[in-house]
Amino acid sequence: MTRQSAWHLYQRLWLLLAILLYLPFPALLLNNIIGTTLHPNHIWTDDAQLLPQAFFAMFWFSGMLLWRHFCAVHGLGQTATPFLDQHVHVQLATSAPFHLTWLYPPLMGLLSLLYACLPLALSFWVWRGLYLLIAAASLRRAGLGWAPIWLGLLGPASVIDFIEGENGTLTGGLAVSALLLMHSAPRTAGVLAACLGIKPQTALAFPFILLRRRQWPALAATIGFGLLLVLLTLPFFGIEGWRAFFLSSSPAASGLAATSLQQIFPVAGATLLYMLRSFGVPLGLAGIAQLAVFAGCAIALWRLWARPGRPAIARMAASMSLGALMMPYGYLHDMVGFSLAMMAMAFQTSPARRPVYVGLWLFAGHSATLAALSGHILMPLAALIGALMAWREAAPQTPPHAHNPASAGPALHPGA
Structure with a gap:
């Protein structure tokens, strides 16, 4: 067998393996679609057990109660919702009213209000589809090709x-x-960065990017649109809602992250804190390590965006990987951005590196598989590998016309 034929065989084998490793996920999705279609009213609970879609149901119920609270305060009346009364069995860990008890910032409450404008099951499907379309449209606007967009969004x-x-x-x-x-x-x-305020841990990398001297227009737009979104929350949450978020919700989230892994093992955990604790590291020491990694990633981001001329996709991929490492609290559903970045890199890197990026794209789901089998969370290792590889490919490039102005041509849009 010649070297060239061996290389072609290798390319076919790793692609076949990647397809086989991906197939369980569309099967899982199909099973979910069939289940929710046949039993639309079981989206919340089934024999007292939470179904996977319970996160959306939590948002929907919260939005419904927010509408009720808003109507009661403003004397607008309200429509009875027996389904809501019969199915909400959430025990709150605080004495604050429900509309003030919120693990997410009030910005997420705006989305919950929109969720609750439709019946629960219908709202689930409408907003799942809308999120896909919004993400695809914004990524296309940013210059990515359709292949990495849809492979990333269906990863x-x-x-x-x-x-x-x-x-x-x-x-x-x-x-x-x-x-x-x-x-x-x-x-x-x-504007897009400001929208990440619905889930702040996904935006931890952005302050260190936006505060660079060259990013003032983006920073001004982030602050301006962010303030507008905050103003929109005030009729529903008021100042009290924001105070409750900062005083009650953050400690509640910290308490959830500190829950004994013997009591609740987060197979979908994706942070360094969870990984270290899965290996038996005490909570305090794991927290210190998470803080140290956060500081290191912040410095790396500052340097990454300090020099112009870096390839846009590689710089984005390195930033998303560093952002994943910075998160103290997060799960695999928060790794969609990382997954998109790895698929984008797979389409522009060398054939020798492509299998690694595809493997990292797959690992953003199979981390849960390995965690369930081994009892260890390994997702941060994938983020570290992604950061190191993308950093290497994000080295500043000298334009061809830098030494020969006659060779200058029109700039290509990233991913065009």
């Missing part, structure tokens, strides 16, 4: 996000788009 992490009814597809698509548009359309990038 393992996105399937997990879909069936859980979370918002990782939306936040992932917006984050990747914002990073790609940072120089070509900074104001649009700033």
Whole structure:
């Protein structure tokens, strides 16, 4: 066998293996679609057990109660909803009213209000579809080709996000788009970055990017649109809602992250904190390590965006990987942005590196498989590999016309 034929065989084998490793996820999605279609009213509970879609149902119920609270305060009356009264069995860990008890910022409450404008089952499907379309449109606007867009948005992490009814597809698509548009359309990038306020841990990388001297237009757009979104929350949450978020919700989330892994093992956990604890590292020491990695990633992001001329897609992929490492609290449904970045890199890297990026795209779902089998969470290792590889490919490039002005030509849009 010649070297060339061996190489072609290798290419076919790793592609076949990737397809086989991906197939369980569309099967899982199909099973979910059939189940929710046949039993639309079981989207919340089934024999007292939470179904995967319970995250979306939680948002929907919260939005319904927000509408009730708003109507009661303003004397607008309300329509009885027996289904709501019969199916809400959430025990709150605080004495605050439900509309003030919220693990997410009030910005997410705006989406919950929109969810609750439709019947629960219909709303689930409408908003799943809308998130896909919004993410795809913003990514296309940012210059990615359709192949990496749809492979990224239908990857393992996105399937997990879909069936859980979370918002990782939306936040992932917006984050990747914002990073790609940072120089070509900074104001649009700033608006997209502000929308990540619905889930702040997915935007931890952005302050260290936006505060660079060259990013002032994007920073101004982020602050301006962010303030507008905050103003929109005030009629429903008021100042009290924001105070409750900062005083009650953050400690509640920290308490959830600190829950004994023997009590609840987060197979879909995706953070360094979870990984270290799965290996028996004490909570305090794991927290210190997470803080140290956060600081290191912040410095790396500052350096990454300090020098112009870096390839846009590689810089975006390195940033998304570093952002994944920075998160102290997150799950695989928050890895859609990382998954998109790895697929985008797979389409532009060398054939020798392509299998690694595809493997990282797959690992954003199969991390849960390995965690269930081994009892260890390994997703941060994939993020580290992605960061190192993308960083290497994000080295500043010298334009061909730098030494020969006659060779200058029109700039290509990233991913065009």
